[in-house]
Amino acid sequence: MNLPKTGFPMRAGLSKSEPKRLKDWQDNKVYEQVLKKNKGHKKFVLHDGPPYANGPIHIGHAMNKISKDMINRYWMMQGYEVPYVPGWDCHGQPIEHKVEEKLGTEKFNQTSTAKIRELCNKFAVENIELQKAGFRRLGVLGDWDNPYLTLYHQHDAADIEVFKAMFDKGMIYRGHKPVHWCKHCHTALAEAEIEYSDETSPSIFVRFEMTTKPAGLENFDGPVDFIIWTTTPWTIPSDQAVSLKPGAAYVAVEHDGRAEVMLEDLAPKCCEEFGWEYTPVMVDGKPYVVPAETFHHIHYKQPIFDGVEGVALLADYVGVDDGTGIVHNSPGHGVDDYFACLKEGITDICMPVDDDGKFYTGEEFGTGGPFSGMDTDEANPHIIEFLRERGTLVLEKKITHSYPHCWRCKHPVL
Numbered sequence: 001m002n003l004p005k006t007g008f009p010m011r012a013g014l015s016k017s018e019p020k021r022l023k024d025w026q027d028n029k030v031y032e033q034v035l036k037k038n039k040g041h042k043k044f045v046l047h048d049g050p051p052y053a054n055g056p057i058h059i060g061h062a063m064n065k066i067s068k069d070m071i072n073r074y075w076m077m078q079g080y081e082v083p084y085v086p087g088w089d090c091h092g093q094p095i096e097h098k099v100e101e102k103l104g105t106e107k108f109n110q111t112s113t114a115k116i117r118e119l120c121n122k123f124a125v126e127n128i129e130l131q132k133a134g135f136r137r138l139g140v141l142g143d144w145d146n147p148y149l150t151l152y153h154q155h156d157a158a159d160i161e162v163f164k165a166m167f168d169k170g171m172i173y174r175g176h177k178p179v180h181w182c183k184h185c186h187t188a189l190a191e192a193e194i195e196y197s198d199e200t201s202p203s204i205f206v207r208f209e210m211t212t213k214p215a216g217l218e219n220f221d222g223p224v225d226f227i228i229w230t231t232t233p234w235t236i237p238s239d240q241a242v243s244l245k246p247g248a249a250y251v252a253v254e255h256d257g258r259a260e261v262m263l264e265d266l267a268p269k270c271c272e273e274f275g276w277e278y279t280p281v282m283v284d285g286k287p288y289v290v291p292a293e294t295f296h297h298i299h300y301k302q303p304i305f306d307g308v309e310g311v312a313l314l315a316d317y318v319g320v321d322d323g324t325g326i327v328h329n330s331p332g333h334g335v336d337d338y339f340a341c342l343k344e345g346i347t348d349i350c351m352p353v354d355d356d357g358k359f360y361t362g363e364e365f366g367t368g369g370p371f372s373g374m375d376t377d378e379a380n381p382h383i384i385e386f387l388r389e390r391g392t393l394v395l396e397k398k399i400t401h402s403y404p405h406c407w408r409c410k411h412p413v414l
């Protein structure tokens with residue numbers, strides 16, 4: 001055998017040689033040397049999107065930091081000046097959540113905000129050191145002794161300065177918007193923090209009696225109703241409007257002396273489910289079938305609160321495959337509902353549920369009314385019973401559907 005001669009050892013022995021190589025880089029200040037060598041050259045600056053300081057590093061961190069390190073080294077070797085300042089996000093729910101896990105929810109809720117902040121700060125600082133050691137072990141070059149931490153007050157000050165500049169330019173306004181809310185974690189959730197999984201919910205069909213009759217049914221003897229469909233009965237106390245699909249055809253079906261309005265395409269299937277005969281109301285010898293626009297701005301009785309009225313709107317998001325083609329709107333609970341109402345000038349938004357997911361106590365619209373103090377889940381069967389007693393419940397069944405859940409505690413969100 002005539003093998004080439006080499007100074008490399010026979011065995012790689014990475015577990016020993018790697019830490020030694022990293023130590024050499026550190027002792028010889030390789031990062032500082034490269035920075036000095038390329039000083040004054042064109043700059044390449046990678047702005048590090050910081051990780052949360054909430055635990056030891058995992059494979060995702062490794063992927064992220066090693067990729068960034070490769071990019072930085074490439075530009076260093078091209079002769080660029082490449083300062084790399086790593087950072088940590090020390091604020092927000094991921095850290096609060098860890099502290100809550102440590103204390104237990106009950107104790108966490110009893111602890112003062114100031115104390116929680118102190119514990120979060122301590123937790124973040126500990127984990128920064130833990131993660132920093134992990135990143136250095138991965139061989140990432142950077143200014144590890146001078147990282148940027150969001151808990152430094154100079155960053156808070158910079159935030160306020162930028163906010164003030166935006167405010168001075170008139171770019172800041174105050175408004176409302178429904179957000180996903182976890183009543184368990186007591187926090188709003190971003191779309192990215194939502195996990196969808198199957199949930200069994202009540203599915204109910206309810207009569208909303210119109211207070212004025214739509215064009216063509218002026219001479220109909222009995223009451224005229226919208227038949228709405230919802231899977232969240234707890235949103236009915238805050239109902240402010242119903243939405244119909246623009247341009248779609250709606251039919252009135254006669255049942256028990258009432259005219260029941262539904263999407264024409266879905267009405268036969270609905271009637272079958274309700275156990276009703278499919279008998280359209282006849283006007284001038286023809287079935288009463290009209291476009292959604294006929295009902296625009298027709299008012300109806302709020303199903304829970306006497307003396308309160310809702311209004312019929314047109315909205316593109318209304319589904320024509322399920323239910324009755326008429327959905328009830330709670331602009332305080334749903335983004336689609338909110339914007340549909342806003343478009344129609346409904347800005348006095350009703351939101352009767354507190355941070356714990358319980359209805360406000362009171363008798364007026366805007367509170368829980370008969371369901372005051374109840375949790376939304378607890379209220380569902382009571383609301384269904386209330387509607388049944390009033391004779392407005394057409395059908396109740398259960399459906400399994402995809403429902404948003406909190407990524408942290410896995411509870412369904414509001």
Ligand SMILES: [Zn+2]
Nearest residue numbers: 182185406409
């Ligand atoms: Zn949660």
